[in-house]
Amino acid sequence: MALAEHEGVTDGLEGIVAAATRLSHVDGEAGQLILAGYAVEDLAPHASFEEVAYLFLHGRVPAPAERAAFAQDLARRRALPPAVIEVLREAAAAQTPPMDALRMAAAILSLGRPGTPLDDALTAIASFPAAVGVYWRLRRGETPVPIRCDLPHAAHYLHQLSGAEPPPERARALETYLNTVSDHGLNASTFAARVIVSTQSDLFSAITGAVGALKGPLHGGAPGPALDLVFEIGAPERAEAVIRARLDRGERLMGFGHRVYRVRDPRADVLAQAAERFYAGGGDGRLYDLARKVEATALRLLREYKPDRRLDTNVEFYTALLLHGLGLPAELFTPTFAAGRVVGWAAHCLEQLRDGRLIRPQSHYAGPVGLHYHRAPAGVAS
Numbered sequence: 001m002a003l004a005e006h007e008g009v010t011d012g013l014e015g016i017v018a019a020a021t022r023l024s025h026v027d028g029e030a031g032q033l034i035l036a037g038y039a040v041e042d043l044a045p046h047a048s049f050e051e052v053a054y055l056f057l058h059g060r061v062p063a064p065a066e067r068a069a070f071a072q073d074l075a076r077r078r079a080l081p082p083a084v085i086e087v088l089r090e091a092a093a094a095q096t097p098p099m100d101a102l103r104m105a106a107a108i109l110s111l112g113r114p115g116t117p118l119d120d121a122l123t124a125i126a127s128f129p130a131a132v133g134v135y136w137r138l139r140r141g142e143t144p145v146p147i148r149c150d151l152p153h154a155a156h157y158l159h160q161l162s163g164a165e166p167p168p169e170r171a172r173a174l175e176t177y178l179n180t181v182s183d184h185g186l187n188a189s190t191f192a193a194r195v196i197v198s199t200q201s202d203l204f205s206a207i208t209g210a211v212g213a214l215k216g217p218l219h220g221g222a223p224g225p226a227l228d229l230v231f232e233i234g235a236p237e238r239a240e241a242v243i244r245a246r247l248d249r250g251e252r253l254m255g256f257g258h259r260v261y262r263v264r265d266p267r268a269d270v271l272a273q274a275a276e277r278f279y280a281g282g283g284d285g286r287l288y289d290l291a292r293k294v295e296a297t298a299l300r301l302l303r304e305y306k307p308d309r310r311l312d313t314n315v316e317f318y319t320a321l322l323l324h325g326l327g328l329p330a331e332l333f334t335p336t337f338a339a340g341r342v343v344g345w346a347a348h349c350l351e352q353l354r355d356g357r358l359i360r361p362q363s364h365y366a367g368p369v370g371l372h373y374h375r376a377p378a379g380v381a382s
């Protein structure tokens, strides 16, 4: 019997409600996502990143004066401690994958910065773009771009990568993306973060663990492979054959399926619209059209191959398309996801510290009993 089939065990904790939260609500049947009271399609394309971060940390959108003060506070926290830059330099020299580099940086962001949990939350949110930007430039043999405090968060992220001030539509497209992925119920990385702070550990420990959880291809690591599929297909008429071959081999199609959504992920719509606007404004329209064709074919074939499972497009498919359009390399898709999701991690940690209790479930023992231990005499090979 598979371990997960033992009585009383809920495989993958599917359907288990493990926390109450005011932060976000995922309605998997209706395909709706509420972010701190607002529908994702209402909030993400219109609000600034700073407003969304404030909303999550303080439970309401800021008044204009609060918004300006909050943005300044975040901007002042952008600079990385020198030790973080050193670690990123070593990581770049060793060609470390970017998510591993981000995990290493996250672990030491607190160095020399004692603060309250809210301070830690703000520092983590503010620091991620610099951590990704510095790492990426060092990895390419380029000099890191000095921090600027006069740019909004999303524009600053792009500036850290390229050294150039992005045009407003690029910054807006990235901001929409970061807002869209800012929080999403008790996903694996957020749950990991809540488990860690539930022991009354600190936010940086929790966020470091969350980065590790996000890295896996079943969570945040899917957009790169999703884009690879589109590139491998290359032309609309090849979509059916390539996807069929993958499904025949029993492979999963990255960018499709979700543990909670049984219909199309509403974030996919927000990002598809952002991508459409962006590509219509001068991007590679052929790639966008090809991706739509790949999506339609994948959905049709998933229905054919998995008729009992409702598999639809998830957030990662259009993440890949949008971030690629913004000029980000596939290796930075998951770190960029982390730069958005760190808002949710931080807010969940604060909520858990305020209202939560130690998270400590049980396991069902399915191993042997009654074995007797005999140590083999020294020198006798066993």
Ligand code: COA
Residues within 6 Å of the ligand: 012, 217, 218, 219, 220, 222, 251, 252, 253, 254, 255, 256, 257, 258, 259, 260, 306, 309, 311, 314, 315, 316
């Ligand atoms: N492509 C093909 N088949 C898929 C699939 C996909 N993207 N997602 C799920 N399935 C199939 C599984 O193979 C399984 O089939 P089986 O019952 O014949 O063995 C069935 O659907 C159920 O899969 P399961 O692993 O139980 O679903 P889950 O709820 O644990 O998984 C995901 C959810 C997201 C991990 C899964 O849909 C997936 O791997 N998607 C691709 C990765 C991805 O896009 N991740 C980003 C999520 S935002």
